[in-house]
Amino acid sequence: MTTFVLATANPHKTEEMRAVLKDLGIELLARPAHVAEVPENEVTLEGNALLKARALVDATGHAAIADDTGLFVDALGGRPGVFSARYAGEHASYDDNVAKLLAELIDVEDARRGAVFRTVVCVAYPSGESLWVEGDLPGRIARERRGDFGFGYDPVFVPSDADGRTLAELTPEEKNANSHRARALRALVEALGTSS
């Protein structure tokens, strides 16, 4: 069994990562409470994921796993992208961010509301080595919030390959079967399988 310390303290992400990895032979150890929050001040998802994973390796001496996710909206030239957590301000809530997104897109017609969720997962080792994998989920931004599951931008993101429901209208099992995060984690299992 491969074991990684999990860099995230976000309970939604933790639950999704555990749910996807539990059947794939990877065990996640909880982030120790004494490790300070790492400022995500890189300008790429890869850079932020590495920062977070490396901080946990340094704190625990154990291989660590981190994810960083962004929502890239076509009509906004790829914004908010790597700044998705702070889109509506430094301490913005999920709801603040969604409200700002809907307001910015208010005059954008349906055909131009394309977007992609991208997750980069980084594994860092005490040896100094690290690896990244990526998962993309194409879709579009809805005109209003729908659904109560999930977190973040889920209520306004409609995956292209689903049936018109937002991610927040999918059950956790449905989201985890095919989300950007699940795709990145499956790519990780494949990369670990072929590199060991």
Ligand code: IMP
């Ligand atoms: P980070 O990876 O924690 O930096 O996430 C960046 C932003 O994207 C945060 O505002 C999250 O709420 C949002 N986000 C991350 N993953 C998801 C997801 O799976 N669904 C919806 N929003 C997400």
